[in-house]
Amino acid sequence: MGAGRVTTHQGATAAVLDVIRACGTTSRADLVHVTGLTGATISTAVRRLIDDGLVIETGRAESTGGKPRVLLQLNHAARFAIGVHLDHSGIVYVLTTLGGTVIGRMSRAGAGVGNPPTVIARMAQEVDALIDGSGVDRDRVLGLGLVSPGPLTPAAGMRLTPPAMRQWEDFPLDRAVHEAVGVPVLLDNDATAAALGEHWTGRAGPRSTFAAVYMGTGVGAGLIINGAAYGGVSGNAGEIGHMCLDPDGPECWCGARGCTEALGGPARVVAAACDDHDLRRRAGLDGQPAENGRAEVAGRFAAVARLALRGDTRARELLEDSARYVGLATRALANVMDVDLVILTGPSMAVAGSVYVPVVQAELDRSFFSRSTHGVRVMVSASARTSAAIGAAAMVLQSHLVPHSHGPALPLTTARAQL
Ligand SMILES: [Zn+2]
Secondary structure (H helix, E strand, C coil): CCHHHHHHHHHHHHHHHHHHHHHCEEEHHHHHHHHCCCHHHHHHHHHHHHHCCCEEEEEECCCCCCCCCEEEEECHHHCEEEEEEECCCEEEEEEEECCCCEEEEEEEECCCCCCHHHHHHHHHHHHHHHHHHHCCCHHHEEEEEEEECCCEECCCEECCCCHHHHHHCCCCHHHHHHHHHCCCEEEEEHHHHHHHHHHHCCCCCCCCCEEEEEECCCEEEEEEECCEECCCCCCCCCCHHHCECCCCCCECCCCCECEHHHHHCHHHHHHHHHHCHHHHHHCCCCCCCHHHHHHHHHHHHHHHHHHHHCCCHHHHHHHHHHHHHHHHHHHHHHHHHCCCEEEEECHHHHHHHHHHHHHHHHHHHHHCCCCCCCCCEEEECCCCCCHHHHHHHHHHHHHHHCCCCCCCCCCCCCCHHHC
């Protein structure tokens, strides 16, 4: 058998598995219809997936005259994936089934000012606790997806880190975590992972191209194109937080001027709130100097957002100012991608999404270039706070189940060998 033939068989099997995952429950006849592959190819692929324990037969459909169809679905407990979102202010862990359902979740203290080896030793213990607490057989864990604020490089981990995580710059993150935890590790930035998580868990519906705008401490975006995360040359596509919205605007921490983040990111909202004596007191930010704002930006932003949601006019004005800049950046992104859905996600959107949605939606309704052809729907993720960690696990699942899609791939040893 030639190499090309093997690739074709593997491709067909991966495609069949992805359709079964996306459909929930399906049959061989439906697979023929959906994939366009022959009945014989489907039969062979399904047999292989059943033999590998990845797919199970779950009964028969109601007969419509002919032979009742045998129903197929993913064997969710066959494999598991770990997702970790590492940030300065918190580390979120999830353990998911093969289908992306979260069966274990933990939030722990962030990386803070701890040195990377110390933080990674703690992360290994916390991952052990997550696996043990879920009662999952460790041998069935495919790998660990680790995401953090970008930019990243696959070889050296974080590059050009936000100020709060500067000591992680050039630290060999994936190798260190792999050695500490003992499973294959994939790295990506949190916004890209969050978008993949939305796709994998079906929240974006049947569409396979959309964008997720991610707001935690900073602002970013994840791009899903034809069902796969688009990372660009170095995995750092979607940096709308550093799109220039005013060439004469304030200097940004990235070194450029007039970036979305500098004009309207969470740090800007917090700084403006701290400059207003009365607002600072109402938001409970007294005693927290503005000049140290970035280190605890997400928590302070959440305090301002909660105040706005309780009806504070000034706090709401600050959020709406921020939302206008996020809306401009989102419109530019939607124009470039020509999408019809944008999902707002990330911890800051988990709190303030209800303020941002109408402002961003209005900007797209008014000014999206192709608005006469189709609109762009703006919605908040159903799991905005943990979407990056869920997406990190989805990266591992997609690498394993749909290895021919573009995106990061697990090392060939261990996980892939199990398929
Ligand atoms: Zn910038």
